[in-house]
Amino acid sequence: MNKNSNRFRLRSVVAVVASALAATAAWAVEPFTVRDIRVEGLQRVEAGTIFASLPVRVGDTYSDERGSAAIRALFDLGLFKDVRIDVNGNVLVVIVEERPTIADVDFVGTKEFDKAALQKALREIGLTDGRPYDKALADRAEQELKRQYVSRSLYNAQVVTTVTPIERNRVNLTFTVTEGDSARIREVHIVGSKAFSESTLLSLFDQDSGGFMSWYTKSNQYSRAKLNADLETLRSYYITRGYLEFRIDSTQVAISPDRKDLTVTVNITEGEKFVVAGVKLNGNYLGRDDEFKSLITIKPGEAYNGELVTETTKAFSDYFGTFGYAFAKVQAVPDIDRVNNRVTLTLQAEPSRRVYVRRVSVGGNNKTRDEVIRREFRQYEASWYDGDKIKVSRDRVDRLGFFTEVNVETQEVPGSPDQVDLTVNVAEKPTGSLQLGAGYSSAEKVALTFGISQENVFGSGNFLGVQVNTSKYNRTISLTTTDPYFTKDGISRTVSVYHTTTRPYSSTTDGDYKLVNQGASIRFGVPFSELDTVFFGIGLERYAFDPNSSTSLSGLYTPKSYLRYFQCNTNTEGPWPPGFIVTGCDQKSVWGVPLTVGWGRDSRDSALVPTTGVMQRANVELGVGGDMQYIKTNYQYQQFFAINKQYTFAINGDVGYAKALGSKVYPIFKNFYAGGLGSVRGFEQNSLGPRDVPLIGQTDGAPLGGTKKAVFNAELSTPFPGAGNDRTLRLYGFFDVGNVFGSRAPGLTDEQYKAQKKLRASVGLGISWISPLGPLRLAYAFPVKSQKEVLDPTTGFVVIPKDRIQRLQFQIGTSF
Numbered sequence: 001m002n003k004n005s006n007r008f009r010l011r012s013v014v015a016v017v018a019s020a021l022a023a024t025a026a027w028a029v030e031p032f033t034v035r036d037i038r039v040e041g042l043q044r045v046e047a048g049t050i051f052a053s054l055p056v057r058v059g060d061t062y063s064d065e066r067g068s069a070a071i072r073a074l075f076d077l078g079l080f081k082d083v084r085i086d087v088n089g090n091v092l093v094v095i096v097e098e099r100p101t102i103a104d105v106d107f108v109g110t111k112e113f114d115k116a117a118l119q120k121a122l123r124e125i126g127l128t129d130g131r132p133y134d135k136a137l138a139d140r141a142e143q144e145l146k147r148q149y150v151s152r153s154l155y156n157a158q159v160v161t162t163v164t165p166i167e168r169n170r171v172n173l174t175f176t177v178t179e180g181d182s183a184r185i186r187e188v189h190i191v192g193s194k195a196f197s198e199s200t201l202l203s204l205f206d207q208d209s210g211g212f213m214s215w216y217t218k219s220n221q222y223s224r225a226k227l228n229a230d231l232e233t234l235r236s237y238y239i240t241r242g243y244l245e246f247r248i249d250s251t252q253v254a255i256s257p258d259r260k261d262l263t264v265t266v267n268i269t270e271g272e273k274f275v276v277a278g279v280k281l282n283g284n285y286l287g288r289d290d291e292f293k294s295l296i297t298i299k300p301g302e303a304y305n306g307e308l309v310t311e312t313t314k315a316f317s318d319y320f321g322t323f324g325y326a327f328a329k330v331q332a333v334p335d336i337d338r339v340n341n342r343v344t345l346t347l348q349a350e351p352s353r354r355v356y357v358r359r360v361s362v363g364g365n366n367k368t369r370d371e372v373i374r375r376e377f378r379q380y381e382a383s384w385y386d387g388d389k390i391k392v393s394r395d396r397v398d399r400l401g402f403f404t405e406v407n408v409e410t411q412e413v414p415g416s417p418d419q420v421d422l423t424v425n426v427a428e429k430p431t432g433s434l435q436l437g438a439g440y441s442s443a444e445k446v447a448l449t450f451g452i453s454q455e456n457v458f459g460s461g462n463f464l465g466v467q468v469n470t471s472k473y474n475r476t477i478s479l480t481t482t483d484p485y486f487t488k489d490g491i492s493r494t495v496s497v498y499h500t501t502t503r504p505y506s507s508t509t510d511g512d513y514k515l516v517n518q519g520a521s522i523r524f525g526v527p528f529s530e531l532d533t534v535f536f537g538i539g540l541e542r543y544a545f546d547p548n549s550s551t552s553l554s555g556l557y558t559p560k561s562y563l564r565y566f567q568c569n570t571n572t573e574g575p576w577p578p579g580f581i582v583t584g585c586d587q588k589s590v591w592g593v594p595l596t597v598g599w600g601r602d603s604r605d606s607a608l609v610p611t612t613g614v615m616q617r618a619n620v621e622l623g624v625g626g627d628m629q630y631i632k633t634n635y636q637y638q639q640f641f642a643i644n645k646q647y648t649f650a651i652n653g654d655v656g657y658a659k660a661l662g663s664k665v666y667p668i669f670k671n672f673y674a675g676g677l678g679s680v681r682g683f684e685q686n687s688l689g690p691r692d693v694p695l696i697g698q699t700d701g702a703p704l705g706g707t708k709k710a711v712f713n714a715e716l717s718t719p720f721p722g723a724g725n726d727r728t729l730r731l732y733g734f735f736d737v738g739n740v741f742g743s744r745a746p747g748l749t750d751e752q753y754k755a756q757k758k759l760r761a762s763v764g765l766g767i768s769w770i771s772p773l774g775p776l777r778l779a780y781a782f783p784v785k786s787q788k789e790v791l792d793p794t795t796g797f798v799v800i801p802k803d804r805i806q807r808l809q810f811q812i813g814t815s816f
Contacts, residue, residue, distance in 0.1 A: 029062070029063070029064060029067070029087055031061050031062060031063045032061070032062055032087075032090055033059065033060070033061055033062075033090065034056060034057070034058055034059065034060055034061075034062050034090060034091075034092050035058065035089075035090040035091060036058060036090070036091045036092070037051070037054070037056070037057075037058060037091070037092045037093075037094065038091060038092070038093050038094070039051075039093075039094045039096070040093060040094070040095045040096070041095050041096045041097055041098065042096065042098070043098050043168075043169055044098060044101060044169075045079050045080075045096075045098060049077070049079070050074065050094060050096070053073045053074055053076075053077060054070050054073065054074075054094070055069045055070055055073060056070055056092065062087070062092060067085050070085060070094070071083050071085060074094070074096065078099075078132060078134060079098060079099060079132050080096045080097060080098055080099060081097045081098065081099045082096070082097040083095070083096050083097075084096075098132070098169060099132040099133055099134070100132070100133045100165065100169050100170055100171045101130065101131070101132060101133065101168075101169065101170045101171070102127065102128065102129050102130065102131055102132070102133050102170070102171060102172075102173055103129055103166060103170040103171060103172050104129055104172045104173070105119055105122055105127060105128060105129065105173045105174075105175075106172070106173070106174050106175070107119070107174075107175050107177065108174060108175070108176045108177065109176055109177040109178055109179065110175075110177050110179070111179060112149065112152055112154065112179060113148065118145075118175075122141055125137060125140075125141070127141055127173065133163070133171050133173065135163075138161055138163070138173065139161070141161075141175070142159050142161050142175065145159050145175065145177070146159050149177075149179065151223060151224065151225075152182065152221065152223070153182040153183045153184070153221040153222045153223065153262070154179055154180060154181075154182045154183070155180075155183045155255060155259040156178075156179075156180030156181065156183075156259050156260075157177065157178065157179050157180055158177070158178045158180070159175055159176070159177050160175075160176045160177075161173070161174070161175055161176075162174040162175075162176060181260060182221055183221075183222060183255060183259060183260055183261060183262050184209075184210065184220045184221065184222075184260065184261060184262065185207060185208065185209050185210070185220045185221070185222050185261075185262050185263075185264060186209060186256075186261040186262060186263055187209055187263045187264070188202055188205065188207065188208060188209060188263075188264045188265075188266075189263070189264070189265045189266070190202065190234075190265075190266045190268060191265060191266065191267045191268070192249070192267055192268040192269055192270065193268060193270065194270055195241075195243070195270055195273070196237075201234060201237070204230070204233050204234060204237055205230040205233070205234075206219060206226055206229065206230055207219055207220070207221075207222065207223070207226050207227060207230055207264070208220060222253065222262050222264070227251070227253075227264065231248055231251070231266065234248070234266070234268070235248065236306065236307070238270065239304075239305075239306035239307075240305045240306055240307050240308075241273070241303055241305075242273040242274050242275065242303030242304045242305070243270055243271050243272075243273055243274075243304075244271065244274045244304050244306075244334065244336065244343060245269075245271035245272065245274075245336075246268070246269070246270055246271050247268070247269050247271070248266065248267070248268050249267040249268060249269055250266075250267045251264070251265070251266050251267070252264070252265045252267075253265075272338070272341050273303060273341060274303070274304045274336065274341050274342060274343045275301065275302065275303055275304065275341065275342050275343070276298060276299065276300050276301065276302060276303070276304055276342075276343060276344075276345065277300060277337070277342040277343060277344045278300050278344050278345075279296055279298050279300065279344075279345045279346075279347065280344065280345070280346045280347070281293065281346075281347050281349070282346050282347065282348050282349070283347075283348050283349035283350055284349060284350065284351055285349055286320075286323060286351060291319070292316060292319065292349075295312065295315040295316060295319060296312050296347075297311055297312050297315075298312055298345060304343055309332045309345065312332070312347070313330045313331070313332055313347070316328070316330040316347065316349060317330050318387050318388075318391075319387075320349075320351050320387075321385065321386070321387025321388075321390075322386055322387050322388045323351075323354070324354040324355060324356065324384040324385045324386065325351040325352060325353070325354055325355075325385075326355050326385045326387075326410055326420055327352045327353065327355070327412075328349065328350065328351045328352055329349070329350045329352060330347060330348070330349050330350075331347075331348045331349075332345050332346070332347055332348075333345070333346045333347075333348050334346075353417055353418055354384070354385075354418065355384075355385050355417075355418050355419060355420050356382065356383060356384045356385055356418065356419060356420075357379060357380070357381055357382070357383060357384075357385055357419075357420055357421070357422055358381065358382070358413055358416070358419040358420065358421055359381055359421045359422070360374065360377060360379070360380075360381050360421075360422045360423075360424065361421065361422070361423045361424070362374065362423075362424045362426070363423055363424065363425045363426070364425045364426040364427055364428065365426050365428060365459075366428060367428055367456070367459040368402055368403075368426070368428060368456060368459045368461070369459045369460060369461070371461075372400070372402075372456075372459065372460065372461035373397055373424060373426065375485060375490075376393060376396040376397045376400065377393040377396075377397075377424075378392050378393045378396070378530070379393050379422065385410075385420060390408055390422070392530055393408070394406055394407075394408050394424075395603075395604075395605055395606075396530070397424065397426070398605065398606045398607065398608075399602060399604065399606065399607040400461070400607065401431075401455060401607035401608060402426075402428060402429065402431055402455065402456050402461075403426040403427055403428055403429060404427045404428075404429045404608065404726075404727070404728065404770070405425075405426065405427035406424070406425075406426050406427075407424075407425045407426075408422055408423070408424055408425075409422070409423045409425065410422060411423065429608070429728075429770060431454060431455040431456040432452070432453070432454045432455075452465075452466050452467070452468075453465035453466070453480075461484055461485070462481065462482060462483050462484070463480070463481065463482035463484075463494075464480070464481050465478070465479070465480040465481070466478070466479055466480075475500065475501040476498070476499070476500045476501075477498070477499045477500075478496065478497065478498035478499070478500070479496070479497050479498070480494065480495070480496045480497075480498075481494070481495050482494040482495075484525075486524070489527075490527045491524055491525065491526050491527070492524065492525035492533075493522070493523070493524055493525075494521075494522070494523045494524075494525070494537075495520075495521075495522050496519075496520065496521045496522075496539075497519075497520045498517070498518070498519055498520070499516075499517070499518050500516070500517045500518075501514060501515070501516050501517075502514070502515045502516075502517070503515075504702060512558065513545065513546060513547050513558050513559070513562060514545075514546040515543065515544070515545055515546075515562075515669060516543070516544040516545075516546070517541065517542070517543050517669070518541065518542045518544075519539055519540055519541030519542065520539060520540055520541075521537055521538065521539030521540070521541075521594075521596075522537060522538060522539070523535055523536065523537030523538075523596065524536050524537065525600075531601050531602060531603050532599065532600070532601050533599070533600045533601075534597070534598070534599050535596065535597065535598035535599070535600070535619075536596070536597055537595070537596040537597075537598075538593065538594070538595055538596070539593070539594045539596070540591070540592075540593055541591065541592055541594065542589055542590070542591040543589060543590050543591070543667070543669060544588060544589035545562060545566045545568075545585065545588060545589065546588075547562070547563065547566075547568055547582040547585065558582060559692040559693075559701070559702045559704070560692055560693050560745065560746070560747070561668055561692050561702075561704055561745055562668065563582065563585075564746075565587075565665060565667070565668045566585045566586075566587045566588065566590075567585060567586035567587045568582050568584070568585040568586075569582070569584055569585070569586070570582055587627070590626070590627035590628055590667065591626040591627055591628070592623045592625060592626040592627060592628030592629075592667075593623070593624055593625035593626055594621050594622065594623050594624075594628075595621070595622045595623075595624055596619060596620065596621050596622075597619070597620045597622075598617065598618060598619040598620070599616075599617070599618045599619075600615075600616065600617050600618075601614070601615070601616045602614075602615045602616075603615070604638075604640060605640075608728055608770055609727050609728055609730070609770075610640045610648075610650075611640055611642040611648045612640055612641065612642050613639075613640055614637070614638065614639045614640075615636075615637075615638040615639075616635075616636065616637050616638075617634075617635070617636045618633075618634070618635045618636075619633070619634045619635075620632070620633050621633075623661070623667075627664075628664065628667050628670075629660065629661040629662055629664040630658060630659065630660050630661055630664065630666050630667060630670065631658065631659060631661060632656070632657075632658035632670060633656060633657050633658065634654070634655070634656040634672075634709075635654075635655050635656070636652070636653065636654045636655075637651075637652070637653045637654075638650065638651070638652045638653075639651050646718050646719065647716060647717070647718050648716070648717050648718075649714070649715070649716050650714070650715045650716075650717070651712070651713065651714050651715075652711075652712070652713040652714075652715075653711070653712050653713075654679075654709065654710075654711045654712075654738075655709060655710050655711075656672045656708065656709035657707065657708055657709075658670065658671075658672070658707040658708075659707060666707060668704065668705075671704060671705025671706055671707060671740070671742065672689075672705055672706055672707070672708070672709035672740045673686035673688075673689070673703070673705040673740060674686070674688040674689060674709060674711055674738055674739055674740045674760075675687040675688040675689075675703075675760075675804075676806070676809060677777060677779060677809050677810075677811045678811075679711055679736070679738065680711060680736040680737065680738050680739070680760050680761070680762060681734065681736050681762055681764060681766075681779045681781040681809060682736070682762035682764060682779075682781025682782065682783045682786075682805065682806065682807055682809075683760060683762070683783065683786070683803055683804060683805060683806060684804035684805070684806040685806070685809075686703055686705070687703050687803070687804040688703070688738075688739050688740060688760055688803070689703065689704070689705055689706045689739055689740035689741065689742065689756060690703075690704045690705070690706050690740070690741070690742040690743070690744070690745060690753075690756050691703055691704060691745070691756060691801075692704055692745050693745055693746070693747040693748060694801070699797075699798035699801045700801035700804075701745070701801075704742065704745065705740055705742065706740035706741045706742030707741070707742045707743070708740065708741040708742065709738075709739075709740045709741075710738050710739065710740075710741075711736070711737075711738030711739075712736070712737050712738055713734060713735070713736050714734065714735045714736075715732045715733070715734045716732060716733050716734075717730045717731065717732035717733075717768070718730060718731055718732070719731075720767065720769075726769075728768075728769055728770035729767070729768075729769045730767070730768050730769070731765070731766075731767055732765070732766050732767075732768060733763070733764070733765050733766075734763065734764055734765075734766060734779070734781075735761070735762075735763050736761065736762050736763075736781070737759055737760070737761040737762075737785070738759065738760065739757065739758070739759050739760055741757055749799075751799065751800065752799070752800055755787050755790075755800045756787075758785075758787065759785060760783065760785055760786055760787075760803065761783070761784050761785035761786075762781040762782060762783045762784060762785075762786075763781070763782055763784055764779055764780050764781035764782055764807075765779070765780055766778055766779035766780065776810070776811070777810065777811055778808075778809070778810040779808075779809050779810070780807055780808050781807055781809070782807070783803070783805055786802070786803045786805065787800065787801075787802055787803045788802055789801060789802035
């Protein structure tokens with residue numbers, strides 16, 4: 001057989017395999033020694049890529065098997081549309097036809113999905129600019145896109161893939177989508193329900209046939225994932241009410257011929273209702289049977305409750321964990337008496353082996369240093385596994401407020417049955433905050449405040465706050481920094497330096513004066529337990545008062561309470577009536593040395609979105625030197641109750657008391673204030689409580705605050721509809737009541753003073769969100785107990801002014 005007349009031409013792997021099967025007795029090409037290898041047809045692919053993939057080298061003996069292997073190897077690269085191998089004497093000629101290269105990938109008509117997200121998904125599978133075009137991948141992407149539209153109830157969605165050749169063997173890949181209208185759930189039926197009405201069971205479902213809010217919640221858009229969640233809710237509803245053998249037999253989803261409507265039918269079998277006859281323990285309980293029995297929440301004589309069974313087994317597992325048994329197995333085995341519809345539960349426990357923690361790893365912290373997280377951990381490496389310490393550690397990390405999610409995973413160490421590794425996975429949130437506050441009323445229009453803070457500077461866990469405000473009314477320059485681990489033992493240090501200049505927003509109602517406050521302070525926090533911290537601080541501050549108004553009538557436009565405190569004098573003669581002009585102040589400024597002692601206890605499960613736990617704060621400020629000698633105390637109590645996985649109820653109480661010491665007068669600027677966000681919503685910020693005598697021509701005096709404070713808040717919150725995985729975006733309803741109280745300003749009647757002392761109350765709705773700019777709270781309040789305007793029936797003059805109402809309020813950077 002002549003070598004030159006026999007050429008081996010293969011266009012596909014299938015042809016190679018067929019040739020190999022046929023050529024069992026003779027060679028299609030006589031084996032020969034390769035003297036040279038040439039490659040033809042390359043445009044973008046480097047020749048080195050071909051040579052590196054070929055199983056044949058110069059000097060090797062070429063055969064049919066090696067030729068087949070060479071073609072397979074080159075096709076496996078995914079770079080070529082066709083591959084041929086020719087033999088020219090002792091020279092091997094590899095002829096390739098390159099796949100076209102993708103120049104651009106675009107989506108047309110996609111409204112349901114973000115185009116950038118779709119392009120990213122294709123990039124991950126190799127369909128992106130610069131990569132070889134693969135029709136199989138494009139077809140797969142088209143089918144997956146259709147499947148995603150079906151999952152969004154868009155059954156009429158059509159996807160057309162267009163490949164447009166352009167110069168230099170490139171193509172543009174375009175997915176043109178016609179989404180159509182989404183299919184809506186027309187009806188949902190539950191077949192087989194006897195104990196409960198169908199309407200009661202359907203009210204448990206997130207998916208329904210639609211309502212007035214469906215345009216937003218999309219509850220009538222079918223989703224298999226949502227339906228599965230609804231079925232689990234239905235199952236839980238029955239099992240917690242004694243129906244131990246409840247089952248879901250089948251689920252049918254029928255689509256109308258026009259593919260626009262769906263009918264969902266759920267077939268169930270309720271079974272009989274069972275009552276718990278008794279609970280028994282079986283297995284190894286480490287000789288602490290009585291301690292484990294105290295953890296049982298299942299009550300004999302009541303209907304079987306699957307949630308209580310799960311709660312009890314989890315409590316058992318957690319308690320085993322406190323003794324180092326991380327892999328304890330606890331199972332509730334039911335003994336069913338179907339004749340009497342009773343069930344006896346046996347709690348079978350096997351503690352398995354005791355383990356210790358080999359290593360604690362941290363993941364997900366791209367910015368925060370490992371040290372910041374590790375120093376909050378109370379479960380140490382090379383120590384016995386302790387479930388309680390791990391939970392405390394997780395809660396401490398969560399209370400830092402730097403993360404939206406904190407999870408601790410336990411992993412076995414291969415080959416070491418008595419060791420486990422702990423991995424702390426966190427999801428960081430932006431810790432830089434822009435404090436921006438605003439409120440609107442018809443009288444005051446818009447009031448704004450501004451500040452910047454960073455709770456986790458450079459990932460160190462330190463706090464840095466800077467406020468620069470050039471407002472006409474509140475000029476502020478302040479710097480505050482906190483090092484939570486000033487010492488290795490966890491003693492914190494906070495240093496503050498500030499200079500503020502305050503003017504009333506309204507010179508006609510609140511006066512026209514200037515109060516300058518300068519000072520610095522340092523405070524240390526000493527942890528006395530895992531939850532308790534005691535604070536000690538000292539400061540130096542100075543207050544300067546300037547009664548000179550923007551007009552010559554300084555006495556007319558300055559609150560009388562400030563004039564009395566700073567011992568200001570007014571004119572007794574001249575062109576103006578007496579008291580119209582301030583001639584000077586005997587005490588233009590005062591200074592003092594405040595000592596502070598505080599206590600804080602925080603057992604909340606999260607600093608961002610707490611659902612359980614208590615937070616308490618108490619503070620005593622004592623003026624011990626200079627012109628200001630006083631005592632000011634404050635106590636705040638917050639508690640959170642998890643009603644269920646969706647709703648959280650919270651209460652907040654804030655009380656305060658202050659008085660002067662010795663013969664000194666209590667500093668009026670140290671008063672407590674109430675009204676607005678963080679206090680009694682619906683009333684203008686800091687407007688409640690005692691007021692000064694109205695200025696001439698006005699009916700309302702300047703708010704002065706008071707030496708006593710009592711505020712109570714109650715909130716019921718739930719995740720905002722459609723918020724997805726952002727657990728910080730919540731909708732809440734609230735009830736507020738409170739006021740501040742103080743001595744009566746000279747010149748006020750008993751009736752006016754009593755009106756100022758009455759409690760104020762409001763109800764309303766709001767939204768809270770840990771936004772990239774910081775904690776945001778927006779509230780719309782309806783005052784239910786407020787002071788109305790009272791007129792003198794004889795003269796028609798205002799005897800008692802009305803409260804300053806501000807229904808809509810929002811703030812970034814505030815709390816409860």
